[in-house]
Amino acid sequence: MKHEKIFRYTKNCLLLGLALFLFTGCSFFREAIKEKPFNAEESFQEANKLMKDGFNKKAREIFETVLAQDASRKYSTLAKVRIGDTYFEDELYDEAIVEYEGFLDIHPYHKYAPYAQYKIAMSYFNRIKTVDVSYSWARKALDEFKKLREDYPRNPYMDAIDSRIRTCKRYLAEYEFYVGNFYFKKKAYQAAAQRFDGMLLKYPNSRIESEALYYLGLSYKNIGDKEKAIVTLSALIDKFPATRLSAEAKGIIDSFNNMPDTIEKK
Numbered sequence: 001m002k003h004e005k006i007f008r009y010t011k012n013c014l015l016l017g018l019a020l021f022l023f024t025g026c027s028f029f030r031e032a033i034k035e036k037p038f039n040a041e042e043s044f045q046e047a048n049k050l051m052k053d054g055f056n057k058k059a060r061e062i063f064e065t066v067l068a069q070d071a072s073r074k075y076s077t078l079a080k081v082r083i084g085d086t087y088f089e090d091e092l093y094d095e096a097i098v099e100y101e102g103f104l105d106i107h108p109y110h111k112y113a114p115y116a117q118y119k120i121a122m123s124y125f126n127r128i129k130t131v132d133v134s135y136s137w138a139r140k141a142l143d144e145f146k147k148l149r150e151d152y153p154r155n156p157y158m159d160a161i162d163s164r165i166r167t168c169k170r171y172l173a174e175y176e177f178y179v180g181n182f183y184f185k186k187k188a189y190q191a192a193a194q195r196f197d198g199m200l201l202k203y204p205n206s207r208i209e210s211e212a213l214y215y216l217g218l219s220y221k222n223i224g225d226k227e228k229a230i231v232t233l234s235a236l237i238d239k240f241p242a243t244r245l246s247a248e249a250k251g252i253i254d255s256f257n258n259m260p261d262t263i264e265k266k
Contacts (some may be wrong), residue, residue, distance in 0.1 A: 040070035044079065051086060060086040077103075081112055084119060093123035114155035117148045125164055128171055135175045142168035173203035177212055184215055193219035210236060214245040217252065226256055 047062035063079040063086065070076035084099030100116040100123075107113060121144035127137040145161050145168065155161075180195030196216035200209065217233035220226075233249035240246050 038069045040066050040072060040075040044075040044082075047079075047082065051082070051089070056086040056090050077107065077110070078112065080106075081116055084116070088119055088123060091126070093127060097123050114148065114152040114157070117144065117152060118155070118157050118161075121145045121148055121161075121164070125168070128168070131171060131174045131178050134171055138168045138171040138175070142172070169203050170207060173199055173206040173212075174208060176203070177208050177215075180212070180215065184219060187222070189219045189222040193223065210240040210243055210245050213239075214249060217249060221252065230256060 043062050043066050047059040047066065050056075050062065051059035060083055063083045066079040067076045067083065070079070080099060080103045084096045084103065087093070087096035087099060097120055100120045103110075103116050104113055104120075121141055124137050124141035124144060128134040128141065142165060145165050148155060148157065149161055149165075176195055176199035180192045180199065183189070183192035183195060193216055196212045196219060199206070199212050200216065206212075213232055213236035217229050217236065220229035220232060230253055233253055236249050237246045237253075
């Protein structure tokens with residue numbers, strides 16, 4: 001009986017000791033893991049690799065952690081830009097713009113400021129599709145590209161900027177022509193003339209300048225403004241002498257010779 005009690009006592013002590021060991025051991029390892037310092041550089045590089053492999057959402061989560069925990073600020077500043085890049089790559093352009101603008105608000109003179117401004121412009125530019133629905137995107141993209149060129153004249157994107165500005169202006173000119181042509185077909189010639197004339201003033205030397213001159217001349221003819229019609233159609237003939245529209249313009253001008261000189265403007 002005595003030996004049995006001793007055995008039980010020893011057994012209980014051993015079990016208690018084991019439990020204490022396991023508890024303190026696990027606590028030690030938990031503390032060791034918990035106390036491991038955050039490495040912003042490693043996390044930043046990990047997120048970059050994930051983004052390169054197409055895992056933008058996971059990369060974004062890590063960049064956000066870097067932004068929040070990098071006490072040195074060495075990587076957190078750029079992490080803001082990279083968060084924008086993850087949205088940009090997922091074509092979530094509104095979210096991307098928020099991140100890029102947030103970066104520029106705080107760091108307008110940072111070496112990556114031109115990059116952030118360029119990506120804002122591209123976030124609008126990439127949404128340009130067809131003439132009838134792209135006016136606002138082309139307008140905003142044009143404004144942002146101009147801002148990039150003016151605020152950061154030594155940026156590395158100048159060649160691309162010039163090309164994209166021309167593209168934006170082409171879409172804007174085509175939209176104005178599209179609306180003018182809509183009015184022309186509805187026989188709202190005054191409204192059509194205003195659109196064609198505005199297009200020619202705002203976007204000179206566009207690819208559809210000859211068409212705009214032709215339909216502007218026709219609009220004036222249909223309004224009853226013979227003088228403006230002749231001036232406009234003559235400008236078409238002078239600038240584009242070899243085109244089919246110029247040949248038609250000559251015929252229209254010739255037809256005015258058979259009209260009474262007393263024609264009045266409406």
